[in-house]
Amino acid sequence: MNTITPSPSQKGNDQLKYTLTCVECGSRYPPDALTCSHDNGLLRTHYNTRQLYLQQYKGMGKFLDWLPVDSPLTTQAGPITYKSTGLANELGLSNLYIGFNGYWPQRDAKILTCSFKELEAHPTLQRMCDMGHNKLVLASAGNTARAFAHVSKDYDIDVYIIVSKRGLDKMWLPEQPSDKIHFISLEGDYTDAINLAARVANEVGMRPEGGARNVARRDGMGTVMLDAAVTIGRIPDHYFQSVGSGTGAIAAWEASLRLIADGRFGDKLPKLHMAQNLPFAPIMSAWQHNRREIIEEIDMPDAKEQIKQMYTDVLSNRQPPYSFAGGIYDALCETNGQVYGITNEKAQACKKIFEDAEGIDITAPAAVTAACLIDAVDEGSVGKDDCILLNITAGGVERLKEDYSLFYIEPEVSLDSVDVDMDLIF
Numbered sequence: 001m002n003t004i005t006p007s008p009s010q011k012g013n014d015q016l017k018y019t020l021t022c023v024e025c026g027s028r029y030p031p032d033a034l035t036c037s038h039d040n041g042l043l044r045t046h047y048n049t050r051q052l053y054l055q056q057y058k059g060m061g062k063f064l065d066w067l068p069v070d071s072p073l074t075t076q077a078g079p080i081t082y083k084s085t086g087l088a089n090e091l092g093l094s095n096l097y098i099g100f101n102g103y104w105p106q107r108d109a110k111i112l113t114c115s116f117k118e119l120e121a122h123p124t125l126q127r128m129c130d131m132g133h134n135k136l137v138l139a140s141a142g143n144t145a146r147a148f149a150h151v152s153k154d155y156d157i158d159v160y161i162i163v164s165k166r167g168l169d170k171m172w173l174p175e176q177p178s179d180k181i182h183f184i185s186l187e188g189d190y191t192d193a194i195n196l197a198a199r200v201a202n203e204v205g206m207r208p209e210g211g212a213r214n215v216a217r218r219d220g221m222g223t224v225m226l227d228a229a230v231t232i233g234r235i236p237d238h239y240f241q242s243v244g245s246g247t248g249a250i251a252a253w254e255a256s257l258r259l260i261a262d263g264r265f266g267d268k269l270p271k272l273h274m275a276q277n278l279p280f281a282p283i284m285s286a287w288q289h290n291r292r293e294i295i296e297e298i299d300m301p302d303a304k305e306q307i308k309q310m311y312t313d314v315l316s317n318r319q320p321p322y323s324f325a326g327g328i329y330d331a332l333c334e335t336n337g338q339v340y341g342i343t344n345e346k347a348q349a350c351k352k353i354f355e356d357a358e359g360i361d362i363t364a365p366a367a368v369t370a371a372c373l374i375d376a377v378d379e380g381s382v383g384k385d386d387c388i389l390l391n392i393t394a395g396g397v398e399r400l401k402e403d404y405s406l407f408y409i410e411p412e413v414s415l416d417s418v419d420v421d422m423d424l425i426f
């Protein structure tokens with residue numbers, strides 16, 4: 001990896017580390033704000049450190065300068081980037097880089113919950129501690145729950161996690177679950193879980209963590225792009241990721257804007273290639289209609305039925321942060337982006353192609369991403385010598401099982417519907 005040394009002017013900087021500003025109107029907000037009160041625009045962090053100086057931590061803590069936390073992150077977990085030979089040769093690409101988020105000790109990939117959701121969890125929980133909060137409620141299709149449950153062991157925070165029953169098989173940890181984890185399972189899909197989490201936050205007076213509006217989540221996921229840029233030495237031409245909410249893609253865009261402002265990594269935004277798993281593809285549908293709004297009847301008719309048919313419901317968000325300023329629609333516009341629909345069969349076939357070529361197991365959402373790259377190569381959306389970053393958002397679960405025992409988290413409460421009495425939960 002490149003070692004990047006700080007410019008003298010950056011040393012001994014004791015001002016506030018960052019400010020939040022609305023991407024629409026530029027209004028400034030205090031660190032705990034989630035949305036602009038004038039126009040509902042997304043709030044973005046502006047770090048005082050314009051140039052990225054890598055800290056001496058092994059994991060994502062090396063990007064501390066551009067994470068909205070006050071204390072160091074000492075976790076080993078972080079994104080890693082390497083240049084592909086196997087898949088690159090297969091596809092005839094000369095500059096294919098893999099951003100691997102998961103467990104793969106030979107490549108120093110040490111995310112023990114095996115998905116990039118852990119990159120959201122570390123800064124989010126640290127930031128909540130910084131702000132003096134000790135309770136968090138969130139919804140998950142499985143990977144977020146696993147990530148926050150695992151990371152909560154390092155913090156004095158009770159996490160209430162609502163997971164739809166389809167996600168139960170993803171509720172394992174690489175250690176014994178701690179008693180800070182309160183796991184609630186729900187009959188319904190991921191979006192039902194999101195709605196119940198919002199109700200819980202509201203009725204019990206917990207501050208909602210904000211989802212896509214939480215800058216700790218976005219800047220945490222943005223470290224995938226930062227790691228790629230410092231490893232490659234430049235911002236890639238293309239960024240590939242499978243999306244449900246698209247928050248990771250927004251994060252990649254925002255990280256690229258910071259890298260451009262840094263001045264040492266190029267001045268061009270990467271083109272965002274987002275993949276959805278058919279038949280449920282509301283972002284793809286709205287984007288292909290050139291619309292800033294998602295219209296339920298057109299873009300996700302019979303959503304619940306569509307979601308049941310997906311290869312991976314991790315990508316099944318029914319309320320993606322698409323329309324508001326700074327959301328996915330803007331990210332696609334500004335990066336000349338593209339959205340793909342990937343069938344189950346294609347994703348399954350590409351899972352095997354990737355695993356055979358690269359020698360590591362990947363999960364279903366990452367297989368959708370691999371399929372997206374293969375489609376893009378086939379249709380000529382990328383040049384053979386373009387610099388490409390493939391975000392493998394989750395992998396190495398099978399590899400992890402060789403080294404760790406998995407412990408399943410048992411629900412404290414199992415609910416049959418969203419319309420429940422809060423006393424059941426607390």
Ligand SMILES: *Cc1c(COP(=O)(O)O)cnc(C)c1O
Pocket residue numbers: 115116117143144242243244245246247248249314315363365366393394
């Ligand atoms: C959440 C998740 C995604 C989708 O990420 P978004 O940017 O939130 O749409 C993709 N892959 C994996 C493994 C995930 O857990």
Ligand SMILES: [Zn+2]
Pocket residue numbers: 022023024025026027036037038039040041
């Ligand atoms: Zn605003």
